[in-house]
Amino acid sequence: MRILVIEDTDDVGEAVVHAFERMGHAVDWEKSRRDAEDALAVQNYALVVLDINLPDGSGFDLLSGLRSRGSTTPVLVLTARALVDDRVDALDTGADDYLVKPFDFRELEARARALMRRRQGSAVSILTAGNLALDQTTRAVSVAGRSVELTRREVCLLEVLLGHPGKAFSKNELLDQLYGFENEAGPNAIELYVGRLRRKLAGANVKIQTLRGVGYQILDLPDAQP
Known part of the structure; x- marks a missing residue:
């Protein structure tokens, strides 16, 4: 499956990309909202992994725009914001799941698998x-x-x-x-x-x-x- 990772922190982005490539997926990695929107305009993805705090805007705005265009691509939000209100905002904006940094990469992989299975209409792995x-x-x-x-x-x-x-x-x-x-x-x-x-x-x-x-x-x- 092809996955888009939107993360501006180099060490986190490299680790996330490596985790998905190890699973066998093709991965595109963008570090800004603008570059991510350019990628989404020309490519369909099985999953988007989205950081909220981007250098040129909020990931929430990117997510809102994605949903307003009718996209049903699963979105897994990664953020350092741990407050309940932040999680609620992400889900209400259109996120399918939410993971707070720092996180265990086994959980990231499991949540990603669950979201991609759900898109395929399957409840099992x-x-x-x-x-x-x-x-x-x-x-x-x-x-x-x-x-x-x-x-x-x-x-x-x-x-x-x-x-x-x-x-x-x-x-x-x-x-x-x-x-x-x-x-x-x-x-x-x-x-x-x-x-x-x-x-x-x-x-x-x-x-x-x-x-x-x-x-x-x-x-x-x-x-x-x-």
Whole structure:
């Protein structure tokens, strides 16, 4: 999944970005309200992690503007403000969750996973199709109970497809979820990862189907060969 981190403090931002990249997500990191708004104008995100105190304005204003435009992107607010009124303001403005600094990164990761699951309409951390399972907490993948070793980006690609079974994703949509602004990759990269997934998921009764001129979708077909 692709995540936008909006945090102007270098050490906090670096730690948050590292935590999400370790989970296998593509991450864009912006340090100001203006740069964050520019990113949001051109890119869709699975999650926004938002610091309230930014050098060129309030994160509350950015959040309010995001919701006024009809965006339903989950927003997790990070702030040093610990008062109940501040938490209430964040939630009333449109935040989906709230975490007070300093925080334990295990809690940050757990809250982020919960928000992204909620967006997918899932209450549990395991995505399944047929005999294929992906644990979003441990990033472990199995076929009929057999562990399958995948790279970080292969897991991310599978997570996107399994999160919306049957939905067709274009190559550009998948690229957007696997790579941040600082990484350059072309449509051929998606073809490469899909090919690898098909080989590594041999024995799974699901199919990653190519839709010519459209993209890819994953289908739960008990009798299909991947």
